[in-house]
Amino acid sequence: MTKNSRTENDPARKSQLSGAAPLPLEPDRNCPLCPRLADFREQARAREPGWFNSPVSSFGDPAARLLIVGLAPGLQGANRTGRPFTGDYAGDLLYATLLEYGFAKGVYQARPDDGLTLVDCRISNAVRCVPPQNKPLPAEINTCRQFLSATIQTMPRLRAAVALGRVAHESMLKALGLRSSAAPFAHGAMHQAAAVKLYDSYHCSRYNTNTGVLTAEMFRRVFARVRADLDTGS
Numbered sequence: 001m002t003k004n005s006r007t008e009n010d011p012a013r014k015s016q017l018s019g020a021a022p023l024p025l026e027p028d029r030n031c032p033l034c035p036r037l038a039d040f041r042e043q044a045r046a047r048e049p050g051w052f053n054s055p056v057s058s059f060g061d062p063a064a065r066l067l068i069v070g071l072a073p074g075l076q077g078a079n080r081t082g083r084p085f086t087g088d089y090a091g092d093l094l095y096a097t098l099l100e101y102g103f104a105k106g107v108y109q110a111r112p113d114d115g116l117t118l119v120d121c122r123i124s125n126a127v128r129c130v131p132p133q134n135k136p137l138p139a140e141i142n143t144c145r146q147f148l149s150a151t152i153q154t155m156p157r158l159r160a161a162v163a164l165g166r167v168a169h170e171s172m173l174k175a176l177g178l179r180s181s182a183a184p185f186a187h188g189a190m191h192q193a194a195a196v197k198l199y200d201s202y203h204c205s206r207y208n209t210n211t212g213v214l215t216a217e218m219f220r221r222v223f224a225r226v227r228a229d230l231d232t233g234s
């Protein structure tokens with residue numbers, strides 16, 4: 001991928017280079033940039049007025065060294081509760097693993113007010129709005145990358161990122177300026193991007209665990225490696 005094509009795919013980079021006003025760090029709750037997703041959001045608001053039904057912000061301290069990037073809010077998970085990975089199966093496995101490896105403290109109770117806090121860790125998504133069938137379109141992933149890039153840019157101590165699934169991996173590569181051909185997605189792989197190590201994992205969705213694509217042990221091994229690398233500074 002050329003430098004120019006990376007710029008075209010990343011509105012934050014384009015804005016930086018053009019000298020235009022900096023893009024917002026977080027999307028407006030009525031962000032209109034992906035018309036299909038904005039429409040889906042409106043339908044969800046009409047159907048479930050008590051749900052969050054807005055772009056889901058990152059969770060955790062910008063001073064953290066670890067960033068975890070998922071695909072997009074789950075319809076009945078983060079889209080319902082407003083906190084990444086909160087309220088559906090993917091969150092059960094993710095937060096249990098983070099608690100085990102010291103990246104979270106408290107008790108995860110699948111609610112944004114459960115008091116759980118992240119430790120040296122932040123969680124975000126490649127796409128901030130819930131997509132139909134959990135499948136964002138390539139244009140939507142490209143458009144929302146400005147917010148992922150902004151998340152990265154506001155993490156001065158960032159040393160490790162875990163991409164949950166291929167979409168998060170590809171979007172992180174573009175945000176970090178790595179070529180896809182140089183860093184193919186593979187569960188358990190690690191790619192170096194300047195000071196940041198990008199670790200790949202299959203997404204911790206119920207579908208992946210039910211079909212045996214990902215086991216809890218496979219998932220634990222990814223975080224065990226991240227923990228060890230951060231602890232040893234390697």
Ligand code: SF4
Binds near residue numbers: 037127
């Ligand atoms: S997915 Fe991102 S860019 Fe698209 S409408 Fe939602 S917040 Fe805006």
